Amino acid sequence: MLTYRYHIVNVFAEAPLTGNALAVFEYAYEMSDELMLALAQQMNLSETTFIQHSDKAHAKVRIFTPGGEMPFAGHPVLGSAEVISRLKGGQDLMTLETKAAIVPLWFRDSRWTLQVRAATLRRPAASNSQLASMLSLPVADLKANSFFVDSGNEQLLIRVGSRESVTRCQPRPEEMLQHAANRFGLAKVYVWHRDREQITARYFAIVNGMLIEDPGTGSAAANLGGWLYAHKQVPTRTVIAQGDQIGRPCRIYLEVDENGRVFVGGRVMPQGMGEIRI
Known part of the structure; x- marks a missing residue:
């Protein structure tokens, strides 16, 4: 039996139990695409993310809805940054690899901010x-x-x-x-x-x-x-x-x-964590 640990965070939240909920699975290095989709369907949130190794950034973030994978989404990237920061002892500056782009992020004034590519x-x-x-x-x-x-x-x-x-x-x-x-x-x-x-x-x-x-x-x-x-x-x-x-x-x-640089940010509130055993 395998055990997978996840975190629940609320993104863009100004108070507990508000914002957009996100599930973040840590250390998802060996997960198949099929398993990630099944876990996203099990969590049944708008998005679930899976943290993997990256050779191009501090980590790779795979983003799944219950219907399939997405190349990029804002609240999953911001919420994943909070979880990665906690796992790494409080890192407040990082880049994350998504299927769409390498996304720079930083933590300042109690919120995470990301910069996106030109539209x-x-x-x-x-x-x-x-x-x-x-x-x-x-x-x-x-x-x-x-x-x-x-x-x-x-x-x-x-x-x-x-x-x-x-x-x-x-x-x-x-x-x-x-x-x-x-x-x-x-x-x-x-x-x-x-x-x-x-x-x-x-x-x-x-x-x-x-x-x-x-x-x-x-x-x-x-x-x-x-x-x-x-x-x-x-x-x-x-x-x-x-x-x-x-x-x-x-x-x-x-x-x-x-210069057209776009920055999107919000507060991320951890709400809980758990394990799934398969």
Whole structure:
């Protein structure tokens, strides 16, 4: 019988039992892809990560949802950094290898921050009217310049005119599959509104045929940084409020400098640990 040790951490959390939960398996060097997927399905969280050896960075992080592996996601990388730091006695500066890129991270002011690669943008084929219908919103609620943005995890970003519009949106799964599928055929939508120095956002995806809402999405925050740079709304420093509508409030710190460098951060709170025996 083999024993695998894991940690549960909450990322983007400002208080216990908030934020976006993550399971992190330590020392997953000999795990097969099939076993990692099975363990992610067993944990049944939005993502589960597996720490492995890397010749290019301090560690490699494999990221799995219950449906499969992801090249990059923000909250799994930040949460894994906290676990790796604890395993290494408090390391506060590191690089982590993901399938998308080598990600630099550091711990400062009680939160972990990562830097992402430059984003690419492309316009969706759908009209504003079609996107509004997809979100069950009046077309007047949508602002211009919806884009697919990719800084490691391509998603459709849709800007709306008010926080109330963010709260009211109710995506239609069949229309998401038609209008919000990225270049890999995965339907992912990030709806956001900026009010001075705070952004309100919600993130939706179709996973295994079901509509899910993620409480705190670091990759989407990174993509938003790319959007802000492309639209010359930099330098900027802001906080993204996400997850309140589903009872898991997250606060994501986003900074974009005048050179287009995007930094995403948040607090990581350890909540527990355990073992799985197979």
